Amino acid sequence: MGKALFLNFAWTNFLQKIRMKTILKPFLAFLFFVSMIGCQQKTEAQQEQNQTQTATDSVKPEVIQKPQAELLKIDTLATSTAQYIAGLPSLAFASIQEKSFYKLHVQTVDTAWAKSKNEDVTPITDWASKEGINTNTDTMTVFYPFSGPDILYATTFFPNAQNYVMIGLERTGSMPNFGKIPDKLLGQYLEGIRHSLKYINKVGYFVTMHMASDFSKQNLDGNLHIMMYYLARQGYLINSFSKIAVDANGKLLTEFDEKEKGLIKGIRFEFCDQARIRKRAVHYFPLDLSDQNTKAKPQFLKFVDTFGKKVTYLKSASYILHNPTFAVLRDYILQNSTKILQDDTGVPYRNLVKSNFNVTLYGDYTRTIKQFKGLFQPDMKKALDSMATKKPLPFTIGYNAWHDQTILIYATPKQ
Numbered sequence: 118m119g120k121a122l123f124l125n126f127a128w129t130n131f132l133q134k135i136r137m138k139t140i141l142k143p144f145l146a147f148l149f150f151v152s153m154i155g156c157q158q159k160t161e162a163q164q165e166q167n168q169t170q171t172a173t174d175s176v177k178p179e180v181i182q183k184p185q186a187e188l189l190k191i192d193t194l195a196t197s198t199a200q201y202i203a204g205l206p207s208l209a210f211a212s213i214q215e216k217s218f219y220k221l222h223v224q225t226v227d228t229a230w231a232k233s234k235n236e237d238v239t240p241i242t243d244w245a246s247k248e249g250i251n252t253n254t255d256t257m258t259v260f261y262p263f264s265g266p267d268i269l270y271a272t273t274f275f276p277n278a279q280n281y282v283m284i285g286l287e288r289t290g291s292m293p294n295f296g297k298i299p300d301k302l303l304g305q306y307l308e309g310i311r312h313s314l315k316y317i318n319k320v321g322y323f324v325t326m327h328m329a330s331d332f333s334k335q336n337l338d339g340n341l342h343i344m345m346y347y348l349a350r351q352g353y354l355i356n357s358f359s360k361i362a363v364d365a366n367g368k369l370l371t372e373f374d375e376k377e378k379g380l381i382k383g384i385r386f387e388f389c390d391q392a393r394i395r396k397r398a399v400h401y402f403p404l405d406l407s408d409q410n411t412k413a414k415p416q417f418l419k420f421v422d423t424f425g426k427k428v429t430y431l432k433s434a435s436y437i438l439h440n441p442t443f444a445v446l447r448d449y450i451l452q453n454s455t456k457i458l459q460d461d462t463g464v465p466y467r468n469l470v471k472s473n474f475n476v477t478l479y480g481d482y483t484r485t486i487k488q489f490k491g492l493f494q495p496d497m498k499k500a501l502d503s504m505a506t507k508k509p510l511p512f513t514i515g516y517n518a519w520h521d522q523t524i525l526i527y528a529t530p531k532q
Contacts, residue, residue: 203349266287266344
């Protein structure tokens with residue numbers, strides 16, 4: 118009986134295995150088939166994606182590298198000359214900068230420049246930007262009559278201008294060659310530089326009478342030297358220096374016969390900052406701007422016209438434009454300026470108002486210095502006092518700096 122049961126169990130188990138194989142075989146075949154289809158679809162999808170990516174890559178725009186701007190060429194000798202005058206390390210004159218008289222010069226001008234920068238240059242730069250006196254897009258010309266060698270304040274108030282046209286009574290001067298000047302004369306020359314900077318370092322202006330005396334020396338013979346001092350101290354490099362002239366038609370000449378009569382002669386510095394990307398220029402002419410001379414030489418204002426839109430800047434101008442014998446220049450400024458920035462010595466306040474200018478007053482104004490006591494402007498004082506909100510200045514420059522006051526007038530034509 119036990120044997121029969123065992124055989125029966127074995128037979129039953131055998132039949133179940135046969136049945137399972139019969140069932141599983143088609144099922145496994147089905148799973149294999151589905152798996153193969155899935156793999157094929159995945160492969161086809163991947164191929165399609167790869168083809169799409171390849172096609173996309175093939176139509177990507179080509180990245181074009183912009184060529185770097187070529188650095189401007191520097192006049193090494195002129196730049197070194199300016200740096201030597203300014204008490205800064207120079208390439209061309211390094212060997213003569215080790216002498217004791219030069220070290221004294223460096224110490225003195227370093228101190229003077231630090232004072233000017235902290236008390237005037239930096240506050241003016243910040244103020245002019247904040248008040249919108251200059252903007253990053255102001256690349257026009259600055260017209261600066263009665264400037265003397267004062268490139269410093271022109272570039273400080275209007276640092277983005279492309280051109281500066283400066284006019285004074287001081288002569289231009291000649292480019293020195295420090296390598297050929299004896300030590301004794303070099304020491305005297307540098308002492309003259311420091312003396313010439315005395316007034317502008319203290320109150321922000323040059324005295325024409327003093328400059329005439331300072332510039333009578335053998336080597337220190339004109340405005341050029343002080344202009345170079347300030348260009349170097351502001352970190353500018355000189356691209357070129359040239360003598361220039363304006364002909365009878367108002368055309369600027371860079372090549373001319375210096376003996377030719379009738380030319381209005383001057384000098385020009387082309388300069389750039391340390392980035393050496395953008396070149397700018399300052400032109401200086403020693404010229405009498407009275408009506409008599411301006412009418413006799415109309416080509417000069419024709420030359421100024423060639424610069425197009427202009428900002429006019431006036432400071433410590435001896436109230437010359439209050440004089441009826443300077444009416445031609447005064448009217449020219451009123452008719453051709455997109456902006457006027459000046460102290461009280463420039464265009465009279467009444468003329469700005471009559472000429473339909475928007476006028477904004479900054480600072481304080483209670484008097485003039487005694488040399489010009491008859492030229493106080495009560496109408497401007499009244500306008501200043503009537504302002505609901507005063508606009509103080511964070512610096513003092515000009516004649517009234519002696520009284521710890523400065524008045525600045527910012528005027529723009531009404532539309």
